[in-house]
Amino acid sequence: MKAFLGMGHLGSNFVKAMINKGEEVQVWNRTASKAQALESVGAKAFEEITDAVRNADVIHLTLKDDAAVNEVLDKASSAFKPGVIIMDHTTTSVEGSVERTKEWKARGYTYLHVPVFMGPQNALESTGSMLVSGDQELIQSVQPQLEKMTGKVINFGDKAGMAAGMKLLGNHMLIAITAGLTDTFALAKAMNISKEDLSALFDSWNPATSFPARLKKISGGDFDNPTWELSMARKDAGLMMAEAKAGDTDLMVLPHVIASMDNWISKGHGKDDWTIIAKDAL
The missing domain is CATH 3.40.50.720 (NAD(P)-binding Rossmann-like Domain)
Structure with a gap:
């Protein structure tokens, strides 16, 4: 029973x-x-x-x-x-x-x-x-x-308690992904790109395929061999913020990421891989 x-x-x-x-x-x-x-x-x-x-x-x-x-x-x-x-x-x-x-x-x-x-x-x-x-x-x-x-x-x-912790970590990732998608939809709207066209992008290109390599890079602390330099990522983030501002759109995630990027650049890490923003979390 x-x-x-x-x-x-x-x-x-x-x-x-x-x-x-x-x-x-x-x-x-x-x-x-x-x-x-x-x-x-x-x-x-x-x-x-x-x-x-x-x-x-x-x-x-x-x-x-x-x-x-x-x-x-x-x-x-x-x-x-x-x-x-x-x-x-x-x-x-x-x-x-x-x-x-x-x-x-x-x-x-x-x-x-x-x-x-x-x-x-x-x-x-x-x-x-x-x-x-x-x-x-x-x-x-x-x-x-x-x-x-x-x-x-x-x-x-x-x-x-380990299962409880793993559940919270998984849910955190789901929340982070949804927040990122929310910003992506908002930025697309600011640039007059339709939801259908945005979906077509991800139908053709799946960013999730980079997840295992990025996880390995961050967990291994491999920031000295950049595939995308922090300074270049920051430049692109600036372009995104400019487009959002021009479209009178607020983003919830990107401004906080930019603040972290600027902090690491100020410490002399502009030439390192952009994933160095995760270093203090390790």
Whole structure:
């Protein structure tokens, strides 16, 4: 028997996928109607959280944040079955993940943080990626269950909280990419270049192909052998800012990048590879 707490878009589709695989799932949500809506596909909904987790061997969570996870687990704990395994798919802080692992172990239960790079459709189709770290014996025992839920399980070793950190790093990259795309669309608009023409550029040229080499260059600190000198990158950034100004457009990312470029140029690094702006982060 499984229980699932948190029937947002992700949690609801996880439950639908489990039921499609023939599993029995008890569900709960703070707004009861969201859990009750899943009864039409075979889930058993409960208004009381303690009833939802009663007799469950595994409890899954997809909630908002650390505070919500702590609150929900505390309210449900009086009905936990001895030996229950708690699998938390919520994006949380590293500290919260570590503390819950310790706390629930001390209380006689097993907590495993399993954040995901999965959207609702991935949850329904059992595709995407799940991240996990911590007790390797435990992970090995539950891996078959996790593999049923996702296309890939990525194990980051025995350090509790590592999966939480990796999830935040991944989400940071997604935010950075979206912010960069936002500036790119804004700059295109300032230059009277259509969204369709911009898309055609990336249909023909994929900047993501340079990512592995750039990551290697930055992580290796190889700034003395430039493929694009910082001074030249700064010149191009200046052209971009001039076009944005002419089009009466504000950019959210580029001004901060330019400030970093100017700082490194002032220190005498204009001839180095432009990726030197990442040096202090290493």
